[in-house]
Amino acid sequence: MAIIDRKKLIVEAAAKSFSLYGYKATTMDQVAKLANVGKGTIYTFFKTKEELFDDIINSLIGDIRIEVEGAMDDSASILENLNRVLVRVYEFRKSHQLTIKLIQEERDMGTQTVVEAMQRVEHSIIQYMKVIIQKAIDKGEIKACDPEVTAFVMLKMYFSLVIDWQRNHPPLEKGEITKLFELYLLKGLLT
Amino acid sequence: MAIIDRKKLIVEAAAKSFSLYGYKATTMDQVAKLANVGKGTIYTFFKTKEELFDDIINSLIGDIRIEVEGAMDDSASILENLNRVLVRVYEFRKSHQLTIKLIQEERDMGTQTVVEAMQRVEHSIIQYMKVIIQKAIDKGEIKACDPEVTAFVMLKMYFSLVIDWQRNHPPLEKGEITKLFELYLLKGLLT
DNA sequence: AAAATGACCGAATTAGTTTTTTGGTCAACT
DNA sequence: AGTTGACCAAAAAACTAATTCGGTCATTTT
Numbered sequence: 001m002a003i004i005d006r007k008k009l010i011v012e013a014a015a016k017s018f019s020l021y022g023y024k025a026t027t028m029d030q031v032a033k034l035a036n037v038g039k040g041t042i043y044t045f046f047k048t049k050e051e052l053f054d055d056i057i058n059s060l061i062g063d064i065r066i067e068v069e070g071a072m073d074d075s076a077s078i079l080e081n082l083n084r085v086l087v088r089v090y091e092f093r094k095s096h097q098l099t100i101k102l103i104q105e106e107r108d109m110g111t112q113t114v115v116e117a118m119q120r121v122e123h124s125i126i127q128y129m130k131v132i133i134q135k136a137i138d139k140g141e142i143k144a145c146d147p148e149v150t151a152f153v154m155l156k157m158y159f160s161l162v163i164d165w166q167r168n169h170p171p172l173e174k175g176e177i178t179k180l181f182e183l184y185l186l187k188g189l190l191t
Numbered sequence: 192m193a194i195i196d197r198k199k200l201i202v203e204a205a206a207k208s209f210s211l212y213g214y215k216a217t218t219m220d221q222v223a224k225l226a227n228v229g230k231g232t233i234y235t236f237f238k239t240k241e242e243l244f245d246d247i248i249n250s251l252i253g254d255i256r257i258e259v260e261g262a263m264d265d266s267a268s269i270l271e272n273l274n275r276v277l278v279r280v281y282e283f284r285k286s287h288q289l290t291i292k293l294i295q296e297e298r299d300m301g302t303q304t305v306v307e308a309m310q311r312v313e314h315s316i317i318q319y320m321k322v323i324i325q326k327a328i329d330k331g332e333i334k335a336c337d338p339e340v341t342a343f344v345m346l347k348m349y350f351s352l353v354i355d356w357q358r359n360h361p362p363l364e365k366g367e368i369t370k371l372f373e374l375y376l377l378k379g380l381l382t
Numbered sequence: 383a384a385a386a387t388g389a390c391c392g393a394a395t396t397a398g399t400t401t402t403t404t405g406g407t408c409a410a411c412t
Numbered sequence: 413a414g415t416t417g418a419c420c421a422a423a424a425a426a427c428t429a430a431t432t433c434g435g436t437c438a439t440t441t442t
Binding site (some may be wrong): 062123127140141142143145149150153156157160161164165168172180183184185186187188189190191 | 276310314331332334336345351355356359363371374377378379382
């Protein structure tokens with residue numbers, strides 16, 4: 001259309017600014033300027049700064065969903081699928097400027113809005129994983145278990161291995177992580 | 192002995208103050224007063240405040256070691272032993288005023304000295320668990336694996352379940368945690 | 383003389399105050 | 413009806429003054 005889609009401009013400008021400077025350091029004046037729009041215009045689309053931010057987080061969650069669903073292959077084994085999903089989520093977080101900035105802001109400043117947003121993101125990842133796990137249970141590939149707890153444990157274990165472990169040790173290779181994941185969670189330690 | 196053991200007085204006073212107010216909020220004047228000792232005397236035993244603190248953390252680590260070793264029973268199964276150790280560590284953290292205060296200070300203020308101290312504590316717990324795991328491997332109770340990574344994963348998973356899970360869900364019963372621990376780590380999910 | 387002390391010091395933290403910035407509004411404008 | 417930016421109260425940042433703190437060391441005590 002010939003008429004400029006101001007809402008789109010605003011969202012794009014805001015996404016860019018949040019990615020570059022984080023939530024707190026992004027001002028509404030800045031967003032307005034970046035979007036070539038009067039500040040008041042923003043408030044015709046979004047009631048508050050937080051609502052604008054949440055809108056962008058929702059897109060992010062959607063993007064992750066697409067990423068995760070793209071990684072699934074119904075003909076592959078549960079192990080392959082789970083591992084592929086986790087790797088993609090990790091790669092996504094590592095490459096997506098917005099998540100990097102927000103993880104950083106959450107860690108360094110503990111901005112309340114950001115903490116809540118990241119919790120929503122984590123929760124949505126767990127929801128996607130839950131579906132995958134339920135499918136595997138139905139197919140009889142894995143034992144009956146609470147899909148939500150299981151998804152939760154998987155995600156936590158994965159991030160422990162890729163993030164926490166590296167704080168005091170040389171990082172684990174991608175292949176190693178897969179193997180550990182397989183050993184601990186799928187096959188079990190018992191002889 | 193008739194002569195007062197000033198070092199002991201100092202350490203006790205400091206331990207009490209760190210437990211009550213945390214690391215940052217404890218002043219050397221306060222410790223001196225609590226110990227009924229001139230401030231200079233503290234510095235004949237400890238070069239800095241941090242050295243005094245580290246001394247107390249070392250005692251804490253020793254206490255945890257005793258707690259852990261008391262939980263071990265060579266005639267029991269690996270599952271029983273590991274679970275008992277983790278429960279004791281958790282109970283210890285929950286009941287020991289000093290650890291409560293320090294975990295809180297680490298979370299709320301991120302005091303550098305405290306963060307490092309808590310890392311040392313975690314590391315030492317992992318070292319004790321490592322020994323237990325190595326024993327289990329030698330006995331053939333569990334598969335061959337890197338004992339350190341395994342201890343790390345176990346501790347992280349345990350605390351995920353007892354701490355992180357409760358942030359957004361009703362807490363898991365002690366028995367449930369044992370079962371989950373058994374399912375995920377020992378038996379494995381595969382059918 | 384060996385051990386203990388607390389007044390003292392510079393550095394760092396905190397409290398108090400002023401200035402600037404920011405999220406959000408709204409009367410004017412297109 | 414849709415858009416705008418000057419404007420406002422409130423929050424944050426910057427600045428300053430005052431206090432506190434870790435650590436020292438000359439003096440006192442034993």
